[in-house]
Amino acid sequence: MATTVNPADPEALEGGDGDRKPIRGAAMSLLVRARDNMAFRSVWSELNGAMGDLGTYIPIVLSLALSRGLDLGTTLVFTGVYNAVTGLLYGVPMPVQPMKTIAAVALSDASFGVPEMMAAGILTSAFVFVLGVTRLMKLVYWFVPLPVVRGIQLAQGLNFAMAAVKYIRYEQDLAKSKSLGRRPWAGLDGLALAIAAIFFVVLVNGAGDDHSTAVQEEEVGRDREEDSSSSLWRSWRRRLRSATIPSAVILFVLGVVLAIIRHPAAVRELRAGPSRMRVVRIPREAWKQGLIKGAIPQIPLSVLNSVVAVCKLTRDLFPEKKEASATSVSVTMGAMNLVGCWFGAMPCCHGAGGLAGQYKFGGRSGACVAALGGLKLALGLALGGSVLRVLAAFPVGLLGVLLLFAGVELAIAARDMSSKAEAFVMLVCTAVSLVGSSAALGFLCGMVAHGLLLLRTRAISI
Structure with missing residues (x-):
């Protein structure tokens, strides 16, 4: 329990040992908060949740490492530290x-290399960081109506799900970010393996937790109404519901084993030790291209999906947590890239899709992402960029399965629209975002639709 200070006690405020009491109390409070944020609710559930975001992380980072020379070892080290810090600060699977926009530009434009990526990441993060420290992001958060946020979330979730289906159905050339021919049924990365993995996850995890109190009370009521002769069945059913089978961990371990079998030489190519870190030289032209091609398209997505949407979703999933405010999320997102990008680490953000994926597979505390950060940090320090040889052979179909469930979980968050007007605004925002491939354009159309409906309602009520 944190030590409190009585303002009426002069010893607590001045003189002798009293000078140290406020400091001691604040330090104790921080330690208690850190302990609570990093506590494992269930070891296997948290470790399983840690794997829920890999369907997004691995394909993008691998593609950039293979095609643009991004240093995978450096990226693993910095993103591992980012994961640990965010888990400690927020206490949720942040x-x-x-x-993604910067990554998409780099994969589609051969002239957009590592210096341009780093420039885009620094400029985007500086903008978001300024919005955070000036508390202007808080105004943005409260200004954007919920149906527009849900539209952005639904569009992002459907984007993930459609990309996942593409990963599952077609073979992929990650270095060129292109789909190839249809995936064969048999093989170590065959369609049959991916479909079996989908069945496995559905049987183990179902549709995910339903947070409705009414649903939970109804289940308890049904249990009480059952005849005493069915106590054995009731006990078995409760155990089945509470069983923790780490489905995502199993899929990830299976993927690593299959990667080694598919490319045995990769093990011999592993080299001990971290990548050599060096400051990236960013010429003036790279700053210009990074701003025009990378930062300007990325900023709307970072503000809407990485701050506003992720804060809304955190409130939905963890209403008791107060740490993940729009101000704090924008500050941490900005700060981590203002350090890591100078050393060549992939520009990163927080994202509603990653939160949904980690929650889907059981992540409930900061320990979830801290465990993932520990894994990344260990790989980055022990093997550096040489781990790319193994991950490049990882079955893409299994990554598609993880990404599919992350996308569906994010899209499900849009089910809480309470009126036809709210659903209309959400779907307008979603449709424009998907067709135009622009969260900014979808946001603009959603805000216009929301404003017109408000004007119509006021005109009718006069």
């Missing part, structure tokens, strides 16, 4: 994901 994700650390690559900035």
Whole structure:
């Protein structure tokens, strides 16, 4: 329990040992908060949740490492530290994901290399950081109506799900970010393996937790109404509901084993020790290209999905947690890239999709992402960039399965629209975001639709 200070006690405020009491109390409070944030609710559930975001992280980072020379070892080290810090600060499975717009530009434009990526990440993060420290992000958070946020979430979730289906159905050239021919049924990365993995996750995890109190009370009522002769069945059913089978961990371990079997030489190519870190030289032209091609398209997505949407979703999933405010999330997102990008680490952000994926597979505390951060940090320090040889052979179909459930979980958050007007605004925002591939354009259309409906309602009520 944290030590409190009585303002009426002069010893607590001045003189002798009293000078140290406020400091001691604040330190104790921070330690208690850190302990609570990093507590494992269930070891296997938290470790399982840690794998829930890999369907997004691995394909993007691998693609950039293979095609643009991104240093995987450096990225693993920095993102591992980011994960640990966010888990400690927020106490929820706050994700650390690559900035997708910047990654998409780099994969589609051969002239957009590592210096341009780092410039785009620094400029985007500086903008978001300024919004955070000036508390302007709080105004943005309260200004954006819930149906527009849900539209952005639904669009992002459907984007993830459609990309996942593409990963599952077609073979992928990650270095070129292109789909190839249809995936064969058999093989170590075959369609049959991916479908079996989907069945496995559905049987183990179902549709996910339902937070409705009414649903939980109804289940308890049914249990009480059952005849005493069915106590054995009731006990078995409770155990089945509470069983913790680490489905995502099993899929990830299976993927690593299959990767080694598919490319045995990769093990011999592993080299001990971290990558050599060096400051990235960013020429003036790279700053210009990074701003125009990377930062300007990325900023709307970072503000809407990485701050506003992730804060809304955190409130939905963890209403008791107060740490994940729009101000704090924008500050941590900005700060981590203002350090890591100078050393060549992939520009990263928080994202509603990653949070949904980690929650889907059981992540409930900061220990979830801290465990993932520990894994990344260990790989980055022990093997550096040489781990790319193994991960490049990881079955893409299994990554598609993880990404599919993360996308569906994020899209499900949009089910709470209470009126036809709210659903209309949400779907307008979603449709424009998907067709135009622009969260900014979808946001603009959603805000216009919301404003027009408000004007119509006021005109009718006059």
